[in-house]
Amino acid sequence: MPKFDESMESMVDTFLFETGELLENLDEILMRAEQAEEISMIEESDIAEIFRTMHTIKGSAAMMGLQNMSTLAHAMEDMFFIIREKTYVRTDKAALFDLLYKSSDALKAELENLTDEDIPLTDFSEMIGHIHNLAAYFKGEGGTAEEQSSDIPADIFDENEPSDMFTYKLTYDEACQMPSARAIVLIRKLGAFAEVCRTFPADMDDDNADGQIKNAGLYIKLVTDDRNAVEKVLSSALNVENFELFTRDKLKARAGGAESKSAPEVHIPEGVFLPDEGEELLTYRVTYSESCAMPSARAIVLLRKLGTVSEVCRTVPPDMDGDDADDAIKKNGLYIKLITDDTAAVEKMLQSGINVESADKVDKNDLAKEAPKAESTSTAEVPAEDQEEPKAPADQSQKPAVKAQKKEQSMLTVKLEKLDKLLDLVSEIVIAESAVTSSPDLRDLDTNLERFNKSSRELKKLTDELQDVVMSLRMVPVSTAFQKMNRVVRDMNNTLKKNANLVFRGEDTEVDKSIIDMLGDPLMHIVRNAVDHGIETPEERAATGKKNPPTVTLSAGYESNEVVISCKDNGAGMDAAKIMAKAKKNGLLTKPESEYTEREIFNFVVAAGFSTNETVTQYSGRGVGMDVVKQNIEKVGGKLTVNSKLGKGSTFTIRIPLSLSIVDVLSVEIGSSSISIPALSVREAFSCKAESVITDPDGNEFVYLRDKCLPLIRLGEKLQLETDITDPTKGICIYCREGAFEAVLLADRIVCDQQVVVKPFSPLLDGLHLKEAGLAGCSILGDGSMTIILDMFSLLGGETGEEAANG
Amino acid sequence: MADIYELLDNGGQLLTFTAGGEHYGFYILSVADIIEMPEFTLIPTAPPYVLGLMNHRGKAVPVMDLRLRMGLPKGEYDDRSCVIVIEVNTMQCGLVVDRVSDVENITAEMIARSPVDNGLVKGFVIREDKPKISILDPGAVART
Numbered sequence: 001m002p003k004f005d006e007s008m009e010s011m012v013d014t015f016l017f018e019t020g021e022l023l024e025n026l027d028e029i030l031m032r033a034e035q036a037e038e039i040s041m042i043e044e045s046d047i048a049e050i051f052r053t054m055h056t057i058k059g060s061a062a063m064m065g066l067q068n069m070s071t072l073a074h075a076m077e078d079m080f081f082i083i084r085e086k087t088y089v090r091t092d093k094a095a096l097f098d099l100l101y102k103s104s105d106a107l108k109a110e111l112e113n114l115t116d117e118d119i120p121l122t123d124f125s126e127m128i129g130h131i132h133n134l135a136a137y138f139k140g141e142g143g144t145a146e147e148q149s150s151d152i153p154a155d156i157f158d159e160n161e162p163s164d165m166f167t168y169k170l171t172y173d174e175a176c177q178m179p180s181a182r183a184i185v186l187i188r189k190l191g192a193f194a195e196v197c198r199t200f201p202a203d204m205d206d207d208n209a210d211g212q213i214k215n216a217g218l219y220i221k222l223v224t225d226d227r228n229a230v231e232k233v234l235s236s237a238l239n240v241e242n243f244e245l246f247t248r249d250k251l252k253a254r255a256g257g258a259e260s261k262s263a264p265e266v267h268i269p270e271g272v273f274l275p276d277e278g279e280e281l282l283t284y285r286v287t288y289s290e291s292c293a294m295p296s297a298r299a300i301v302l303l304r305k306l307g308t309v310s311e312v313c314r315t316v317p318p319d320m321d322g323d324d325a326d327d328a329i330k331k332n333g334l335y336i337k338l339i340t341d342d343t344a345a346v347e348k349m350l351q352s353g354i355n356v357e358s359a360d361k362v363d364k365n366d367l368a369k370e371a372p373k374a375e376s377t378s379t380a381e382v383p384a385e386d387q388e389e390p391k392a393p394a395d396q397s398q399k400p401a402v403k404a405q406k407k408e409q410s411m412l413t414v415k416l417e418k419l420d421k422l423l424d425l426v427s428e429i430v431i432a433e434s435a436v437t438s439s440p441d442l443r444d445l446d447t448n449l450e451r452f453n454k455s456s457r458e459l460k461k462l463t464d465e466l467q468d469v470v471m472s473l474r475m476v477p478v479s480t481a482f483q484k485m486n487r488v489v490r491d492m493n494n495t496l497k498k499n500a501n502l503v504f505r506g507e508d509t510e511v512d513k514s515i516i517d518m519l520g521d522p523l524m525h526i527v528r529n530a531v532d533h534g535i536e537t538p539e540e541r542a543a544t545g546k547k548n549p550p551t552v553t554l555s556a557g558y559e560s561n562e563v564v565i566s567c568k569d570n571g572a573g574m575d576a577a578k579i580m581a582k583a584k585k586n587g588l589l590t591k592p593e594s595e596y597t598e599r600e601i602f603n604f605v606v607a608a609g610f611s612t613n614e615t616v617t618q619y620s621g622r623g624v625g626m627d628v629v630k631q632n633i634e635k636v637g638g639k640l641t642v643n644s645k646l647g648k649g650s651t652f653t654i655r656i657p658l659s660l661s662i663v664d665v666l667s668v669e670i671g672s673s674s675i676s677i678p679a680l681s682v683r684e685a686f687s688c689k690a691e692s693v694i695t696d697p698d699g700n701e702f703v704y705l706r707d708k709c710l711p712l713i714r715l716g717e718k719l720q721l722e723t724d725i726t727d728p729t730k731g732i733c734i735y736c737r738e739g740a741f742e743a744v745l746l747a748d749r750i751v752c753d754q755q756v757v758v759k760p761f762s763p764l765l766d767g768l769h770l771k772e773a774g775l776a777g778c779s780i781l782g783d784g785s786m787t788i789i790l791d792m793f794s795l796l797g798g799e800t801g802e803e804a805a806n807g
Numbered sequence: 808m809a810d811i812y813e814l815l816d817n818g819g820q821l822l823t824f825t826a827g828g829e830h831y832g833f834y835i836l837s838v839a840d841i842i843e844m845p846e847f848t849l850i851p852t853a854p855p856y857v858l859g860l861m862n863h864r865g866k867a868v869p870v871m872d873l874r875l876r877m878g879l880p881k882g883e884y885d886d887r888s889c890v891i892v893i894e895v896n897t898m899q900c901g902l903v904v905d906r907v908s909d910v911e912n913i914t915a916e917m918i919a920r921s922p923v924d925n926g927l928v929k930g931f932v933i934r935e936d937k938p939k940i941s942i943l944d945p946g947a948v949a950r951t
Contacts, residue, residue, distance in 0.1 A: 768850070788848065
């Protein structure tokens with residue numbers, strides 16, 4: 001059986017997407033709100049935002065017919081209503097946020113299972129109960145008079161009970177921790193003067209008894225000869241605030257009061273009939289059943305359906321999005337004014353509407369009868385006729401139906417594959433474009449290519465722009481991946497009590513969507529690892545004299561053609577000797593122990609089957625996590641490296657190539673090899689004069705260029721390529737700068753500047769450490785040949801540079 | 808991806824070839840392609856056994872000389888030299904061999920497993936009147 005209304009089938013995707021986003025967003029706000037020391041100190045805007053989010057989820061869930069989600073959201077909304085209106089008398093922040101996170105998780109889980117028809121809808125009633133209890137706690141146990149009366153047990157007066165039976169209602173003061181215990185003592189005392197027949201709640205040992213007594217009071221039914229003695233006992237009982245003799249009449253009075261509130265007489269609000277209305281305009285009054293949580297949401301659906309057989313002119317209440325629409329509909333019913341040729345179809349549709357209790361045609365003549373009554377009601381909820389254009393700017397809590405429509409206009413959800421295909425095509429167009437415009441055939445032509453060159457420049461401009469736009473489509477700031485870690489750290493802080501802070505750096509760095517998706521899992525493992533294994537317990541920190549707060553820093557940025565994301569903790573760090581011993585024990589060594597550098601040793605941590613923590617915790621320790629992380633990163637051509645300082649902390653660095661990115665390169669030749677230098681790092685290409693080449697006594701060579709002495713790197717020598725040109729004056733010098741590093745590269749000759757798609761080297765070649773040797777990857781050119789692309793960072797800075805950067 | 812242990816445990820088809828006078832075999836399921844000698848792009852700083860990169864169907868696939876990889880002396884390529892493209896974890900690698908010989912059915916009993924766990928050769932097929940075939944572990948051979 002489908003979980004939602006069939007008519008809503010088409011909306012499922014939108015619902016899942018939007019609600020999912022809202023919940024993600026909610027987590028973020030909750031994280032922020034939790035920073036406040038007291039609930040009263042939470043930013044009002046945050047409270048409003050949470051309230052609005054829950055309201056929207058409630059609405060959309062109700063529209064989808066998902067009562068369970070809707071009620072849960074409703075309970076949370078109620079909770080925040082109390083917080084927003086500050087009607088609470090006491091608070092419990094920890095319990096509140098615990099519940100909020102649990103509810104948010106429950107909703108998320110429900111969303112995930114929604115499309116799977118085998119999994120039934122989850123029953124949230126227990127969680128809702130918890131929320132209600134907490135809400136009651138916030139409001140103070142007494143509650144208000146109305147609430148008490150509404151909670152009077154229905155069967156308190158038995159039909160055939162004797163007339164000499166007295167009913168006393170007791171209320172306990174707020175300070176009383178366990179009224180049920182007091183009640184037991186009291187009832188025992190009363191036994192001396194009276195025969196206690198029944199109590200409400202009936203069972204004082206019941207777990208709920210306290211709550212019931214706090215909310216509704218304690219009712220004692222007894223038969224006695226000595227009323228004075230009974231009342232004396234009652235008045236002297238511990239913690240009893242007051243007691244009263246409760247009679248049938250009192251109950252009736254209250255019940256009647258409640259009744260008149262919840263089910264008012266039918267009356268037609270003002271504005272239903274306008275004086276200058278045509279006769280053909282029909283008016284229907286629709287009432288919804290009591291159990292319908294959000295009639296306004298149902299009304300939106302109903303109105304949309306009606307649109308197929310009639311023209312709906314207006315409704316009362318006019319604005320289904322208004323906060324008071326639900327109340328107005330519950331109170332007065334929904335009035336729909338429409339013009340139709342097919343009255344029967346309209347009526348049938350009205351009757352078959354979900355949760356519709358009744359749908360009647362209303363005549364103008366009825367108004368005359370109702371008029372006096374209508375006047376007697378407050379006009380607050382009754383929409384006046386001039387409110388027909390209802391979009392007051394203050395009204396921000398929009399219902400999802402309307403929101404969805406609005407979103408469709410400004411946003412479009414596209415399948416990622418289509419975007420990928422587009423990106424692939426654009427990459428190829430760019431390459432093809434450079435293949436055409438710089439085709440070798442053109443060089444041999446004698447004719448004037450002026451017009452061709454003009455058009456090709458135009459074409460290049462356009463393709464460049466096209467490429468930029470398409471690339472930006474897929475770019476997402478890393479903060480989306482980072483934000484999720486907030487939650488991970490928070491949860492771990494709660495269980496592990498490590499009070500770790502999570503700090504973001506460079507979270508605006510934009511990377512490809514696929515990288516974000518891929519990052520989620522590895523980041524979570526790494527962050528968990530940092531908190532679980534890296535950060536010490538507060539006691540351990542105090543013992544080692546660490547004053548700085550335990551911090552995990554996530555940072556992101558670009559370096560050459562890579563996105564670098566690192567997770568740094570200021571925890572215990574790792575002990576190289578211990579890791580070595582463990583690696584040896586686990587048989588991970590592939591060469592003699594003495595040949596391992598410290599860096600290589602630390603990287604054992606991410607090898608398969610390695611876990612330094614002796615104890616397996618809830619979060620990590622089985623040694624399966626990190627090697628999976630490493631594999632996942634390697635799958636996209638990335639690298640995971642580990643660095644650590646015992647006592648200072650560890651750094652896990654993920655480097656992912658912007659693999660699909662197209663870069664401008666300057667291609668040069670060395671011997672017969674084609675080598676490409678990323679154009680971004682190229683400052684200048686020049687021919688070098690013999691007198692500018694300086695050799696120092698140690699044999700280091702420099703090139704003197706405009707007051708600067710730059711190291712000379714002969715590419716042929718550095719890259720072990722055979723070439724005849726070793727004299728700097730015969731080749732071409734290229735002055736390059738990457739970060740803080742500068743050098744002059746010597747190549748045989750410049751071939752061209754072009755755009756290429758960088759492909760990282762196959763992971764099979766990892767053992768060659770090509771990156772460390774200054775090679776970023778390769779690229780297949782338009783003619784099928786390949787060129788090698790340099791990694792300027794390691795070429796110019798070398799290993800030392802990377803060391804310094806990792807700090 | 809075919810697991811080499813599948814072959815060692817259950818037997819299967821073996822693609823046999825020679826390099827430097829030695830006979831070798833790959834489990835047929837780990838072989839993606841057999842192609843003629845392509846053009847290579849030299850990878851700077853790479854050791855001699857890595858010949859370079861080839862453009863194989865739009866991908867830059869590394870190519871190694873099997874003779875040098877096996878520690879045998881360098882030899883000349885002729886018109887029967889070819890490249891066997893093997894697949895390891897969805898990653899491809901080309902290996903230059905002297906010539907491809909045959910596809911043989913091998914049962915598990917015919918295989919003598921190598922006692923070395925992390926070597927390039929995982930087992931041997933030794934039969935009378937026929938040369939010894941070393942069964943190569945594609946993962947170990949392709950990884951540098």
